[in-house]
Amino acid sequence: MTDQIARIRITLEDMKPAIWRRVELPVTNSLKTLHLAIQACMLFENYHLFRFEIGDAAYGIRFDDDDAFMIRTRDAANMRIGKLVECGVTSFTYTYDFGDNWRHRVEIEEVTSAIPATDYPRFVDGERRAPPEDVGGTPGFEEFLKAMAKPRHPERASMVQWYGAIFDPADTSPDEVNARMAILAKRRALGRAAYADAKSRDS
Numbered sequence: 001m002t003d004q005i006a007r008i009r010i011t012l013e014d015m016k017p018a019i020w021r022r023v024e025l026p027v028t029n030s031l032k033t034l035h036l037a038i039q040a041c042m043l044f045e046n047y048h049l050f051r052f053e054i055g056d057a058a059y060g061i062r063f064d065d066d067d068a069f070m071i072r073t074r075d076a077a078n079m080r081i082g083k084l085v086e087c088g089v090t091s092f093t094y095t096y097d098f099g100d101n102w103r104h105r106v107e108i109e110e111v112t113s114a115i116p117a118t119d120y121p122r123f124v125d126g127e128r129r130a131p132p133e134d135v136g137g138t139p140g141f142e143e144f145l146k147a148m149a150k151p152r153h154p155e156r157a158s159m160v161q162w163y164g165a166i167f168d169p170a171d172t173s174p175d176e177v178n179a180r181m182a183i184l185a186k187r188r189a190l191g192r193a194a195y196a197d198a199k200s201r202d203s
Contacts, residue, residue, distance in 0.1 A: 003114040006081050010038055013103045014138055021126035027082030031059050035076060037121045040180035042130040048097035054089060085111055100137040119185035123177045129169050
């Protein structure tokens with residue numbers, strides 16, 4: 001049976017021009033894997049907490065003191081993309097780093113059959129570079145972009161030193177994104193192989 005693949009668009013909110021990515025994941029993947037795919041394609045470093053908000057439910061990392069967040073967070077590893085599709089969910093939010101508060105709109109655009117000999121999850125396309133880690137949310141990112149855009153900006157040298165390079169807002173670094181996504185795809189392939197091996201031993 002051919003795997004079913006969800007094509008998903010992720011758009012960072014409150015950004016003009018838009019910063020977005022499109023990825024494809026098997027519907028059997030969990031929201032935890034979607035989180036890792038977003039980290040990979042946005043070139044985030046997975047340093048901070050995250051949360052998906054879907055209707056009245058929240059999914060992320062389960063903690064014993066969830067009430068401190070004023071919202072009960074369920075384990076993102078326990079919700080499959082396919083379940084959301086079955087329930088008719090097509091759009092929800094993903095927040096990464098509750099300090100910088102990077103809110104993303106996540107849209108399930110379509111579900112299609114997997115392309116033979118293609119590794120999933122995979123990066124499809126996107127535009128504009130996402131903010132660097134710990135830049136200070138939307139206001140900090142705006143100041144960061146201003147400094148990077150003006151060679152004589154008084155903060156430019158310190159910003160370049162802090163970031164470690166010149167920041168090109170148009171560069172999505174597809175080679176790096178694909179390399180990161182390939183790691184996720186390899187994990188999936190190893191997991192499937194281990195499952196098939198275990199099943200064959202039981203039969």
